[in-house]
Each structure stands twice: as structure tokens, then as C-alpha cells.
Amino acid sequence: MTDALAAKAADPKSVLTASVPLTDSSEGMSYLHNVPRRLVTVYLPLSIILLILLFPFYWMALTSIKPDEQLLDLETFNPFWTWNPTFKHIYKLLFETQYPIWLWNTMLVAVCATFLSIVASVLAAYAIVRLRYRGAQWVGGAIFLAYLIPPSILFIPLSTVVFQYGIFDTPLALILTYPTILIPFSTWLLMGYFKTIPFELEECALIDGASRWQILTKIVLPLAIPGLISAFIFCFTLCWNEFIYALTFISSTHYKTVPVAIVTALVDGDIYRWGSLMAGAMIGSLPLVVLYAFFVEHYVSAMTGAVKE
């Protein structure tokens, strides 16, 4: 009876449209909902949002396998599907352009920059959280502020700096500048992880005569592996995504990364360019999507962890 009353109070209409079973085994407050109601309030809006979120990818994939004549003729063919897919665009992309080189550049830059940043961040995060040196809290705050400085206000002075150091237009320019985006983020993330590791473990090791370096490599790092994976994946994604530094610091076509090369080298006046452009966008996103598919939980925890800390 209280159930029915509560339901009535919560939503008078539901009492009129459907009888609320008094004895049910459903969990929590789910008895308040019935299928038609949920269809309208949950499933319908959810599927509309999902459709909008995913449609550009469907369109990307479809465009990259459509024959040219179907791409531009929307009247004779149904534009939402194709019965005779072609790999012409992908073939053209992989064998007639420098696309494989760009992919390799992106991979190289992303892996090197991520590796450098993770090493630097592990050391810094450990020092801030566990060495508790004088002013550690201030340094922690400064690193958080560094995370909030966006690349788009740094690229102009950074381009002159990169020029001064003599690494302009080399992959090294990107490998050395990307860590400025990655280190603040991953340090912040790893600080959160290190804080969760019991202090007592380290005290035991110190008593047994372990050095700080041994403690870090033999106790802290093995326990922080989930955090390291999260940091690695997130950093790798950020590198792959980076655009403005790569656009500014690299001018030779054979050193460009995929995002920049697609916009500057692949876009030409050709009216039939859309097939290979979309193929390029699709293949460029695939490595990240595959990586993401394997480590969804780590990725989500990296994203939410950085916000929650």
C-alpha cells in the first residue's frame, strides 16, 4: 500500500495508466517504472543521442568505401547504403600518398613523448606525494595550474623557442614539446594513485634498508600499474590528437603527423577527394579506438580521476 501511495505521490499519471504490483521482486525503486514509460523517458532520448554521436563515424566509414559516382549522386543511389563497396580510396591512400609515413611519424612522436612524460611524472609524483619535501604542496598546486595552460596561448613563443634550440621542423620538436601538455596531467593522476598505496609498505622497506629508488621500482610502481596504464593511454590519446604544435613546428611533408597532414597535404581541389579524406580520417582514428576498446575502464578512470582529485 505504501508502494502504491509513494508511486501516486511521485507520479499520479502512472497510477492511471498502469497498476503498480504490490508484490514484486524488482530492485530499489524500479517498481515506479514500467516499460512504455521507460521507452519514452529513457530509451528514446538515449537512442537519439547515441544516433547523433555515432552518425559521423558511420558516414566516415561509408564514404570511404563508396564508389566515386555514388558519392556525389544522391538521387539515383540511396545515399545511406552501398551495395558495391570499393577499397579504391583506401588503396590510393596507402599506396599513392605518404599516409603510411605520417602514421609512422604520429606513432613515433606519440610513443616517445608519452614515455618521456610518464618517466618524468612518476618521479615527480612520487616526490610530491611521498618525499614531502619543503614546498611539495606548492609544487603540486603549480603542476595543476600548468595543466590549465592551453597550447593555444603557448604556440607562438614556443615556436621561437623551438627555433632557438635548433629543433624546428624535426620530430624532436614535437617529442620535446608534447610532454608540457602530458606531464602536468599524468603527474596529477599518478599523485592520486600513489596516495592510495599504504605508507606502511614503504616504512617496512626503509627499515629493511631499501633505498628510495628501490622502493619506487620494487614496491610503488608494481602497485600503481593500473594508474600507469591509465596515464599511458590518456597521454597517448592526447599526443595523437595534438594539432596546433604539429601544425606550427613542422613544415616538411614527410615529418608531419596524421591530423596535420590530412588537413594540409591531403586536401586538394579534387571534387572526388572525399573518399580518400574519409578513409584517412577513419584509419587515423582506428589505432586509438582499438586501444580504447581494450582499456575502456582505465581510460574512464583516467578521465574522471583527473577531475575528481
Next chain:
Amino acid sequence: MTIALDQNRPARSYREVTRWDRLKTNRNWLAIWFMLPAAAFLILFLAYPLGLGVWLSFTDARLGRDGVFVGLENYEFLWDDTTFWLSVFNTLLYTSVASIIKFAVGLYLALLLNERLPFKAIIRAVVLIPFIVPTVLSAIAFWWLFDPQFSIISWSLKKMHVITTNIDFLGDVWNARASVIFANIWRGVPFVAITLLAGLQTVSPSLYEAATIDGATPWQRFRFITYPLLTPIIAVVMTFSVLFTFTDFQLIWVMTRGGPVNATHLMATFSYQRAIMSGYLGEGAAISTAMIPFLLAAILVSWFGLQRRKWQQGENND
């Protein structure tokens, strides 16, 4: 010390504490070694350029030529530049509209995902895909979706007899603004939704049950339970969202390059155009520096958001 005087023991056990040992074990010295790599990167490639950028904005530096100090000349020039004010207007419009809609849709999506759903994990993973895919690559997909001639959106609307001629998405001033804002929202909603969802999952269901028994409507449950408990995380998420929308560059550069007639130029794209394409480094740096006050405002909001959260949890800094 008394043991150390015992002459019968092997000498190596009482090696004197050398300066090198101090460097290896002293907390503060150790910390310097540990901080060194990160500090080197952040000072050489972040702090130094940040200062250099402010300095450049007071010089007449060109691409490939050092400038001399010219005082506020760059700023005075920008003050009279209508394109600069247009870019400020665009940036504020872009940031405010996109952030508000991102917040509303993101919160709504988070509430939907918090319901009991089949295949919940898969749906949640799929929702985040627009955030994973590099912005430039999805912007290219939007560029194609917004093509003036072959846009599938125009085609569908024509088939449904809503419109008679193709929509010129990126060629018309207000259409172009709406299109880039839409693309930005499309990319930002997953981030907002998934982070807010993480916050929602920490809200205890018993609170909702108690409120329902007291006769609270769904709106009241949201307004008086969900929203107050979510406020701290909303503050942080929205600060990030505002910050990254305000400094956006990629989407605009790929879809419109600031056109048509500068209608979609943000401050970031405008500074790129002035500094790198036209070569007026000093002026570009002045535009970038003009963004800093806005960023500081966003950071302050974030700071107070964090403070409030700590206060609510009754914790101190650790």
C-alpha cells in the same frame, strides 16, 4: 658513536657519512633529483615560453627576426582592430553557447546512463568514442557532412520537404557559427556526461528512496538531491570544459579557417593567422596574452570549486 670507537670491528661498517650520502638520502636533495626531469620540461618548454609570450607581445617581432620593445603598441593596434573585437565576440559566443548546451545535454545524458539499462557498459563505452577520436579527424567528417552541395543533412531535409534548397552550412555567417558550435558540442558532450556519471554513481540510492517516500517528485529529487551533491564535480568539469572551448583551435581551423568573413575566427585561430601566416609574431602574442585574463577567471572558478568540495567532505588538503 660509542660503537664506532670500537677498533676491533671491520672498518667498512663505520664509513663516515659523506656529502654524497647526504645527497642520496636527504629528503630535500632526493626530491630535487626526482623533480629534475619534470621541472626541466616544464621550465624550458612551458614557463619560459609563457614569459616569452608576454614579452613578445610588447615587441614588434616578426617571424624569423627578433623585435625591439615597442611598449603597448600591439595592444593599441588591436584595440582599434575590428577583426580582433569580432574574434573576441565570437570566442565569447562560442564558449558560452557551447558550454551551456554541453552542460545541459551532458547532464541529461549522464542521468539517462545512470538508469538501469541493458548493455550499460557497452553503451557507456560507445558514448565516449567522439571524445577519443582525434578532433581534427572528426572535424573533417563534419566538414563533409556540412558540404554545401552534397551534405546528407540538406538531402534528408529536402526529402522530408522541410527545405527546398541546400543549406549553406559553412558559407553563411550565422549558419557557420551554429555549425562549428554544434560540432564542438558533439565532441564535448561525452566528456561532460561520463565525468558527471562518475559523480552520480557516488550518490547513495537510499537518499532517493527516502525522498520518494516523503512524496518528492522526480524534479524535486533532481533539484534537492542530485544537483547539490553534484555541484562540486560540476564546477570542476565545467571549468575544464569552458577552458578548452575558449582556447579551441582545431575544429575551427579545419572546418572554416575563421571564415566566412572572419565570422568564426576565435582568438586562438586569429592569433595563429596573425603570428604564423602573416608573420607578425608580436601582434599574435598580444592576442594570446589577451586570453590570459579569461583563463585566470576560469581557473579561479575551478579553485573555489575544489575548495568547496574539500570543505564538504570535511577533509584537509591531503
